[in-house]
Amino acid sequence: MAQPEEIVDPAVLKAMAHPLRRRIMAELRKAPASSTTLAAALNENTGSTSYHLRELAKHGFVEDEPALGKGKERWWRLVKRDLRYPRRGERSPEMAAALEELTNAQLAEDFRTWSRFQAGSGDMGSWGDAVPYSRGSIVVTQDELREFFEAYLALMKRYWRDDVPADAREVLVRFIAFPKPE
Template identity: 35%
Template sequence: MDTPSEAWLSDPQMLRAMAHPLRLRILGSLRVDGPATSAILARRLGTDSGQTSHHLRFLARYGFVEDDPAKGRGARGRERWWRAAHEATRWSDTAAGPEGAEVGRAMDGAVRRMWDDAVGAYWSQVSRDEWSAQWRAVAGGGDGVLRTTPERLEQLRSDIWNLIRDADNPDAGEGSETVFVVFQAYPYQTGAK
């Protein structure tokens, strides 16, 4: 995809609008599953094409999705194919002004619920023995704590995103799967100093 790699959300209105669960799922599906019409997205997401169409227009207004010229308009010229305009989305509450913490929390909450759903789906698939032992051995999460500066944390974030991009191999072939990687880094203060 010849697109900028990241979209930055900094406007409070935009953050609030993107915190909508269906908009997040639509954007995620276009990134993971590829271009689609509103009808295809409705089937993928278990909703109706009227809802997906409405939210697609909204996402397009803010530049998160765009027409996919490779797909055209279909045989009868009526289908509108959409694709994600960016590979990733980042947001910061600092640029969102006085209501930044409120909208940042709303966005984080909506995205975390979406990630939780994806992890839950993985564990449901594991319980049905749908993943090989090899995939189960490498899948998982973890956490760690480090002491650093804002500048070094930004460098770490950049390095991690570069590692993710470098590891992406759309032509990996047989045995390859789509993998989602979640990265969070927040400063933490204990109750006592």
Template identity: 35%
Template sequence: MPEPEKAAKAPQKHVTRVLDPRSLRGLAHPLRIQLLRSLRHHGPATASRLAERLGESSGATSYHLRQLAAHGFVEDDPTLGKGRERWWRAAQQGISWDASLDRNTDPEVRGAADLLLHEVATNHTQELSTWIATRHEWPEWAGATDMSDFTLRLPPAAARELGQRLHALIDEYRNSPSADAPDAGRVRLHLHAFPQREG
């Protein structure tokens, strides 16, 4: 008797939150950024588990989780809560930057934008440094990683188009059948594109 066919795994939709001035101000705190990153990377957790992971007090993580929830970045995970234990999960898998934030003249919005971008850049640097320090532990990944940089001459419109095409290509791999391969691992991609002064 033939085996029944396995149901095709439905691709998960990658939900991205577009930041506006209010949500940007709600997120722009170093611990809140770390909490959200941890929930996205490691899955649901309680305030005490996050405190232990991040080296913070559970009072601080509880407070900042409630602030993130008030701005819609995290939510309760009712499938895990037992009794008084409150589990949190990320409400979206990513954030995107609205270009209007760069044109906003409110000093508070500009300060929040600077803080968030510096925290993201610091996190990227830490992740890359950790990979470099531990790359000998991943021999099967030799030749499969990349640390490149390129310099192009482009007008802003072409740079936007390039970014959109790169994002579309990455999305093609997000729910690829190869994600279920026995040797599949979580792969981090950092994409930076910015202008530089010449000379």
């Protein structure tokens, strides 16, 4: 299981924030791939996917999948990481700007994905009804909120696995908690 890892270098966030790199990582969540198969799936050229894979590898987001490579063809897999960000008061201005850009892009992407799910859920069979939803609030101390978050992550990590059942499907899980503005 991946250990918590705090990102302190804005360059790492910038590597994650690039739109094509986010799309590459999303494809690699499904299965390992080569730059050629990624280029076809993402309607990009292989030079571009190859470059961005090397950039992602430089920052530890992807790694070689040697079992699949044949000859000069290089296959990649996503590295499962438990990434954490510095607290607001500990972020440099550059880190704060990079994190805001990444977070805004991720939230916009999540909204687009949710909208696509809503529009197509009728064609998904029983998976179209598999949408647990909860919205609420809790009254906690900062320490309790950290404990709550760690418990959530521990629960989610129980389902990180390489041996995926045949009837399993990727399910997007999002967690956001913040103090209610006064």
